[in-house]
Amino acid sequence: MPSRTPASTPPRYWPRKMIVQPSPINGKGLFAAEALPARRKIGEFEGEKISRREARRRAKIQRHIAIVEVNNNKAIDAAKQKHGFRYINHSCAPNTYIRIFGERAEFYTLRRIQAGEELTCNYGETHHEGLRPCTCHNKKCRQFL
Secondary structure, eight states: OOOOOOSSOOOSSOOSOEEEEEOSSSSEEEEESSOBOTTOEEEEOOSEEEEHHHHHHHHHHOSSOOEEEOSSSEEEEOTTOSSGGGGOEEOSSOSEEEEEETTEEEEEESSOBOTTOBOEEOOOSOTTTTOSBOOOOOTTOOSBO
């Protein structure tokens, strides 16, 4: 008899404690529950693996986009995830970055992050096509995503 998977499976790679809670940047955010060292892998973006074409189709109809294109043909859609890096918000002065490795999107710290600090990354090019106002509130803000 096959084993039943719980409705909310824990992240595959999440070596550090993090929590999802309301964010001053946008909606919910991902926060460090403990101090994180600089230049370390802290986790992976998880979700449904889809084609780039399907990702772009979904991006046009979703209000909150949680999609990372990992190469020319594949993307990861985390819209249905209830935990993890789908909640990482954009900042024009981020404290993490995304590294694309094959069909995976890994997150690394840029600097030491304090417990309680919100994790952010620079989204770079987005499906918003420069039309969504940025809400990072940083002095270096580029104003739109």
